[in-house]
Amino acid sequence: MPLQEVYRRLFEAFGPQHWWPGESPIEVVVGAILVQNTSWTNVEKAILKLREAELLDPRALVDIPLEELEEYVRSAGYFRIKARRLRNLMQFIVDRFDGSLDAMFRTPLAELRPALLSVSGVGPETADSILLYAGQLPTFVVDAYTYRIFTRHGWIEPETDYHRLQEYSQSQLPDEVQLYNEFHALLVRLGKEFCRKTNPRCAQCPLRELLPPGGPIGSDE
DNA sequence: TGCCAGGCCGGGT
DNA sequence: ACCCGGCATGGC
Secondary structure (H helix, E strand, C coil): CCCHHHHHHHHHHCCCCCCCCCCCCCHHHHHHHCCCCCCHHHHHHHHHHHHHHHCCCCCHHHHHHHHHHHHHHHHCCHHHHHHHHHHHHHHHHHHHHCHHHHHHCCCCCHHHHHHHHHCCCCHHHHHHHHHHHHCCCCCCCCHHHHHHHHHHHCCCCCCCCCHHHHHHHHHHHCCCHHHHHHHHHHHHHHHHCCCCCCCCHHHCCCCCCCCCCCCCCCCCC
């Protein structure tokens, strides 16, 4: 299935999504950690608390005690783990880039991506979200919705891993930040409304004409 | 009420 | 190289 066509249909159905939801680069970076396997509504509350406490800064986040950071991010779930992951990433930014996100994002993508992945708590989706939505660097973000939508339509094999899926997508799309930004946001929008894990609503999905003859494939991970 | 949400790590085979 | 349990809050 040509993904350009998929993109065109999604954009026509939903319009621009304005991702990442109206936030500064540091908030995107923090949000990328906090949203791991968690709904965004839970993350918003945590970011709000950090903002009120003026903690949305790499050095500030490195300086406060871990137990205190845990309380700020509690609403995002997995709060002990996420406090540590957040700390790890902020420490990385302070150590390697003197706490400057601008400096970090001046690093070439091919060099920065592996560096981010070396931080404990930063996996491929988190790294790509940071690179694309905070750094405006061209990388296609894969997530659970991307995987579910692509497999249910039969566009990829169920055993396709993150990087294969990313390569598959990038190989048939122009290498543009704006496109990758909008496409991922649209896939999440589609996923939330029509392609939930349980209770999918394929009959009303804007991509229903693209489903294989027998209906969606697999229906589970 | 139980199940799910924009993953990732570490330990066990 | 896989496979799997653990991690936790808030919403429907």
